[in-house]
Amino acid sequence: MSALPAAFFPPTTPTPYSRTDFGPDFRWGVSTAAYQTEGSWAADGKGPSIWDTFVRGRRAIKGRETADVATDFYRRWPADLDLLQQLGIPDFRFSAAWARVLPAGTGAINTPGLDFYDRLVDGCLARGITPWLTVYHWDLPQALQQRGGWTNRDVVGWLSDYAQVLARRLGDRVQHWLVLNEPMVFTGAGHLLGLHAPGRRGLGAFLAATHHAALAQAEGGRALRATLPAAARIGTTFSCSYLTPWRPGLPRDERAVRRADAALNRLFVEPALGLGYPLADLPLLSRLGRYVQPGDEQRLPFAFDFWGVQNYTREVVRHSPYVPLLWASLVGAARRGVPYTQMGWEVYPESLYHLLRQFSHYPGAPRLLVTENGAAFPDEVRGGRVADAARQAYLQACIGQVLRARREGVPVEGYFAWSFTDNFEWAEGYAPRFGLVHVDYATQRRTVKDSGWWYRQFLAGADVTEGMESPGSAAWSPQER
Numbered sequence: 001m002s003a004l005p006a007a008f009f010p011p012t013t014p015t016p017y018s019r020t021d022f023g024p025d026f027r028w029g030v031s032t033a034a035y036q037t038e039g040s041w042a043a044d045g046k047g048p049s050i051w052d053t054f055v056r057g058r059r060a061i062k063g064r065e066t067a068d069v070a071t072d073f074y075r076r077w078p079a080d081l082d083l084l085q086q087l088g089i090p091d092f093r094f095s096a097a098w099a100r101v102l103p104a105g106t107g108a109i110n111t112p113g114l115d116f117y118d119r120l121v122d123g124c125l126a127r128g129i130t131p132w133l134t135v136y137h138w139d140l141p142q143a144l145q146q147r148g149g150w151t152n153r154d155v156v157g158w159l160s161d162y163a164q165v166l167a168r169r170l171g172d173r174v175q176h177w178l179v180l181n182e183p184m185v186f187t188g189a190g191h192l193l194g195l196h197a198p199g200r201r202g203l204g205a206f207l208a209a210t211h212h213a214a215l216a217q218a219e220g221g222r223a224l225r226a227t228l229p230a231a232a233r234i235g236t237t238f239s240c241s242y243l244t245p246w247r248p249g250l251p252r253d254e255r256a257v258r259r260a261d262a263a264l265n266r267l268f269v270e271p272a273l274g275l276g277y278p279l280a281d282l283p284l285l286s287r288l289g290r291y292v293q294p295g296d297e298q299r300l301p302f303a304f305d306f307w308g309v310q311n312y313t314r315e316v317v318r319h320s321p322y323v324p325l326l327w328a329s330l331v332g333a334a335r336r337g338v339p340y341t342q343m344g345w346e347v348y349p350e351s352l353y354h355l356l357r358q359f360s361h362y363p364g365a366p367r368l369l370v371t372e373n374g375a376a377f378p379d380e381v382r383g384g385r386v387a388d389a390a391r392q393a394y395l396q397a398c399i400g401q402v403l404r405a406r407r408e409g410v411p412v413e414g415y416f417a418w419s420f421t422d423n424f425e426w427a428e429g430y431a432p433r434f435g436l437v438h439v440d441y442a443t444q445r446r447t448v449k450d451s452g453w454w455y456r457q458f459l460a461g462a463d464v465t466e467g468m469e470s471p472g473s474a475a476w477s478p479q480e481r
Contacts, residue, residue, distance in 0.1 A: 017403050019461055027414030028459055029091030029130075030084070030436065031372050033137040033181065035067055036423040038097060040074035044112035047103025049139035050149065050190075051426075054197035065429035071421050071439050077120055083437065083446060084420065085127040087456045092129050093371060093416050094120070095137035095181065098162055105144035106158055114169055121173050132371075132416075133174050134237070135163045135220060137181040138190075138197070145198050150191065150209035153291075159216040160223035167227035175232050178308055178371070179220040182239035183213040183268045195427055203287070203325070211291040214271045218302035236272070237308030237371050240265045240359070242351035246318035246331050256319040256328035263326065264315075265358070273364055274301035284325040306413070308371030311355045313345035342376040342432050349397035356405040356412050369414035373398050376425070376432035379449065386438045386449035395451055399458075417455065421446065 019028070035051050042048070055066040073080060084092060098105065100113035117133075124131040136159060140149055144158055163179065189196035192206035200206075217236055224234050243261050245253035262282035270278055276297065277285045316336060320329035333340035339347040352373060359368055375394040379386050399415060406412050422435035430441055436452035439445070 017400060019459055021403055022406065025413065027091050027130075027369065027416075028089065029093055029132065029414070029416040030089055030420035031093040031416045031418050032073070032095075032420050032423065033134070034095045034097035034100070035070075035137065035139040036419075036425070037071045037073040037094075037421065038100075039067065039069040039072045041066075041068045043074065044100075044116070045103060045110040046097065046113055047099040047105075047110075048142040049097065049099045050142055050145045050197040051139050052099075053142050053145070054199055057199060060199065061427055062429040062431065065424070067424040069441075070424045071441075072444050073421075074116065076444065078123060080421070080446075081120075081123050081127055081129065083448075084129055087436075087448070087452060088459045089420075089455070090128070090130060090459070091132060091414070091416065092124055092420070093132035093134060093178070095134035095139075096166055097139055098136065099139065099141040099143075101165060102141065102162060103143070105141035105147075106161060109165060114165070117166070117170060121170055125173060130176065131174050132176040132178065133166065133170065134178040134181050135159070135166060135224075136179065136216075138186045140198075149198055150187065150212050151200075151205050153212055153215075153293075155212050156215045156219050160219045163220045163223045164227045167224050171228040171232060175229075177224050177228065177232060177234050179224070179234070179236040180213065180217050181237050182310060183210075183217060184264060185239050187213055188263075189427075203284075207285075207288050208291050210267065211288050211296075214268055214277075214300055215296065217268060217272060218300055221302040221304060233305040235304050235306040235308055235366070235369070235371075237310050238265070238269055238359075239310050240355045241311065242314035242348070242354040242358075243317050244314060246316050250319075252319035253317065257317045259326055260315070260317045260328045260330075265355075269307070269359065269362070271300040272302055272304065273362055276300070282326075304366050306367045306369055307359060307365070308369055309352075309355055309359055309412075310372035310418075311352050311370070312343075312373065312375070312418075313341075314348040314351040314354075315346075342378060343428070345375075347375070347394060349394065349401050352398050353401035353405050356402070356410045357408070360405075360410045360412075365411075368410065368412045369416070370402060370412065371414075371416045372418040373415070374418035374434045376434045379422075379433045379438055381438055381440070381447050384447065386447055388449045388451050391449065392451040392454050395455070 041052050055061050096117050103110050121131050187209040190198055191200045191209040194201040221234050241264055243257050245257050247253045258281045262278035266278045279285050316331040317328050318331055323329050333346035375391050377390045379388055402412055402415055419434045421437040422433040422439040425432045436449055438447040438449055
């Protein structure tokens with residue numbers, strides 16, 4: 001994968017803005033996930049997750065890497081929270097590892113595992129950092145996968161019970177909760193394409209997992225609402241991409257965009273609003289009927305307090321006779337000759353603006369937050385510094401698009417960069433680096449990248465067009481506790 005053309009960054013001078021332009025109540029943070037950072041995969045009574053199993057499959061992960069250690073956050077969290085505090089980042093989104101709390105997925109609680117999240121929450125609050133807890137970020141206990149996992153309707157109850165375990169223990173201090181992370185990804189990549197855990201392939205598995213995840217999204221919200229204090233705010237997150245036709249005006253490409261939009265952007269949003277599945281634009285969803293039981297239509301909606309919009313790029317879509325049922329394919333950035341990241345994703349910050357507008361146009365839509373946005377570029381530590389101009393410019397441009405949407409009346413009230421540190425990027429292993437903080441995986445040495453220092457300056461009130469002071473040696477060496 002080639003890097004961006006050298007001439008692409010820095011871009012034209014962005015419109016000047018500062019943190020104050022967003023108002024005093026706008027939330028600023030970073031996001032992480034348990035499996036991608038914690039490591040200690042079998043420590044202190046933790047059970048295996050589907051990802052612990054999947055990474056041990058033949059050629060499942062590039063480089064045959066695992067997250068057995070990852071960024072060692074399970075042991076190094078105090079120093080990492082100190083670093084968050086040093087960077088002045090006020091909000092921290094993380095997830096709880098289901099199998100660390102409930103090794104069998106249900107039943108007996110693993111006290112050391114739950115104690116870890118108790119200490120983590122207290123550690124955030126002691127440093128003036130607001131915790132945002134994602135209940136499920138893709139790491140289903142392997143014990144539940146052996147019972148069918150997301151294709152077993154019982155997963156709706158399993159997820160709800162797990163959510164309540166977390167809420168009863170942490171709900172007196174955690175006020176911001178997210179039920180699911182990107183259900184379209186863990187159902188599609190994990191159950192249709194086999195690229196992610198649990199590595200299943202086939203339309204039947206995908207449809208079953210989709211309906212059960214949509215139910216769990218709502219029932220998990222209700223379980224939290226019944227358990228948490230009234231002031232708690234409950235949300236969920238959706239992966240999304242701004243979609244445009246390969247040949248604008250060509251009817252078959254325009255229809256392909258509508259089908260792809262129904263699958264990639266609307267599949268879990270519309271059921272949550274009581275609109276049902278987007279069958280009109282994606283007829284294959286009519287096959288969901290075999291998994292729908294009486295009363296499900298009433299169970300799918302839930303009045304979330306906010307939605308997390310998670311966007312990284314746009315996709316260009318064309319009609320394809322070679323993709324049955326969807327009849328659409330994506331035209332990659334390299335083929336189109338446009339700048340792209342280490343993941344092959346087009347650099348297109350305007351995508352975030354368009355998605356925020358699209359989601360806000362639903363009648364009854366709640367408040368919006370950008371709960372993930374970022375870019376992976378090749379990074380190198382030189383003289384104690386990571387000069388990542390491409391990532392810094394990307395983040396500046398995307399935040400500018402959030403402000404554009406906000407100024408037009410879109411109810412967006414927060415932005416969380418992905419990610420705090422470099423981490424294990426699922427099937428891509430450790431090669432892609434999204435972090436504001438570089439991690440040397442051999443030594444676990446942390447080095448704040450220029451983008452991280454810029455974010456600190458921005459959060460301190462600096463204008464994005466002002467020069468960034470170089471901190472010189474920007475290394476951070478967390479000690480084991």
